[in-house]
Amino acid sequence: MAGTIALPLQQFIASLDNTCLPKILQVCSGVYFQGSIYEISGSEVCFSTGDLIKVIGIELLSVCCEDISNNEKFELPINHTGLFKVVPEEMPYSTIEEMVSLRPVGLESSLPFTFTSHSKMNFGNFTLGAGRALTVLSIERHEGEEDLVRCLVRGQQEASAEVFIPLSSQGEFFECESEECFTLQEIMSSVCLRSRRFRFINTTKCQRPLVLSPIYQVQAIMNMRKNVLKFPSSLEVDVVDVTDLCKDVNFVSPLSLTEVHSQPDESFPAVVEILEGPETRSLFKCSWLPELNQSSHLVFHNTGTSAMILLSSPKSRKVQQYFLVSQQYGGRFRRRPREFNSVYELYVASIQAPGLKVSVTRNSEEVEEEGLPDLSVGEQLEVIRCERMELPCESSKGQKQSVEALLCQRLQEPDDGDDDEEEVKQEEEREEIFLPLYMQGHFVEVLSDNKKYRLRDLGKEFSLPLDVKVVSRDTELETDPLFGFACLRIEGAMLEPTIQASFPQSPDHCFEIPIQWLSMSVSFTKDPLPWPSGQPPKFHVDRVTEVTDTFFYEFRKQGNSGEAPPPRPPKRNLSSSKSSKKPSTTSKKSSKADKTKHRAEKSVPAKELANLTLDSKRRPPAPPPPAILDDQPPPVAPRKQSAIVTTGKALPNTYVEREESKKKEEKRKKKKKVPVCNVTAHVKSDQDYDTVDDSDHDYETVDETLLAVVKKAQEDAVFY
Structure with a gap:
């Protein structure tokens, strides 16, 4: 009976599942390695007789395999791909009903199975000799009649017959080896299977019978310790279930930040103690992170959801920086022109912002075979749409090739004395060109907007990513880390569940903890709040938190929409490309020709x-x-x-x-x-x-x- 029978820890944990937790166990006896202290994963676990352990979680780690012939043990991972067969029991069954009821899994899924009888069996006028194999096909149940087993008997020269045997038939019945195979996952998920013996079906491995036992990682707390214990269930300790007897025992309840966030609003503000600090390799580079140590105290003011923006400094800097900024940031921004290093980047940006205008920042020579046009520094282009263009060169199969390209218009530079007629003339002289998506180029966005924006307004009016510059700092911050950058890129926006916290020595200086990006466990204490009752101080919340590049990469990984990579240039047909190296006969407009001629005369x-x-x-x-x-x-x-x-x-x-x-x-x-x-x-x-x-x-x-x-x-x- 629970609470009175002492069981080995491994056997007791194997009989549990997460639905019946938590369970309170009491240590009654055991063999202790290295005295009574276990050092597991760098933490000491000390079990003494009479200690109370509150099991709050179990996780299957591996399977212990014990060779019953020589008591040798070895472990297999739970994802082991080998298959096992059930070894028949050596002890005979006294009735057929006993043999059927102790099948490893449900009867319907374990049929058919075979057994033998060591004595003769008489069924009316039919007598079955000893040692004959019978295969159970089904169970026949009829109301008001005795249940029967329908069996198949094979005779000489492959002759077969069906017989019906009552379940209550007595004798010495031995189970034959079945052809059914099981994986470790299937064996560990069935209580009946775990009580059987198995052998490998692979002949190169051990063929002797094995007893399989699950090994769990146990998560528990003790009434005299504040941190969460993690230890394997294979410890040689005997325990007793005292859950019903120790309901009033006060255990420290470790809570994750997610569990804290789900607490009712009446629980805040409160002083909490850190039981398990965050990982050493954190995603944040802020001043408050090094102070989140074990046994330190924090004041949790409230919980909520904050709208945040992820900013990055230019890649040209020696060390690129990333910032997580609340949309309550009080500084003002001005848009900065974006730079593009390929036509594909132009295409992606034009989808998000139609009517994109750019200026060419590097000359590009014409390559007629690949459909690459001539571009000169200072030319302005307006992106129209994406279309397919036909290349002059042929593929290796002699067929015309077509590729995706960006249709753009060359914008003429306005003259000093424009009038309505001049504007109409310039509209007529606009030249359309195709830029293949695989083309490399250098462009800069043309902006006419000189307005100042708040951070929350930028996300509403423009699509991201967006290049900006802080032109006026947030006056509520002592030091604004964003002010002074020549350019910042808004990488994305997010809604983050946060906990507003502060340290007891400076309760008015608050910061927001994004609970999905920081993992630690805390417990609520009964310590008083660090201010006079009913007189909370005026809080100042940090709105800029520097994060690491790992945070940025994890954010990009979460927001990855599976976009296709940029297209590759078409394969050239060498024979056709050699023959096509002739002076270009493409007719260009006279204004373009005069402009090119003027550049040549000026430069040569x-x-x-x-x-x-x-x-x-x-x-x-x-x-x-x-x-x-x-x-x-x-x-x-x-x-x-x-x-x-x-x-x-x-x-x-x-x-x-x-x-x-x-x-x-x-x-x-x-x-x-x-x-x-x-x-x-x-x-x-x-x-x-x-x-x-x-x-x-x-x-x-x-x-x-x-x-x-x-x-x-x-x-x-x-x-x-």
């Missing part, structure tokens, strides 16, 4: 200036060596000037052949077109001067600036 220097400019980072190639004649030695390149400088310098030829004015002008043009690097210095001898008629020549003065440029070009070219 003139050819003459390019030839005269010899930059150290990008030098032109050296001129080819002059043709070498057979009767002349190869020319020697002039050396760079050293510390010893000779007085003789090579001068360019200053004689120019006098011809008619037309020929002279042509030679001047040719001289200007000769590259500087091909000009060589030459000194004529006296003979050369004598052979030239003075009447046919004229002297011209060469500009000294040009001489200096020529000399420097020669030296740089030789040095190169």
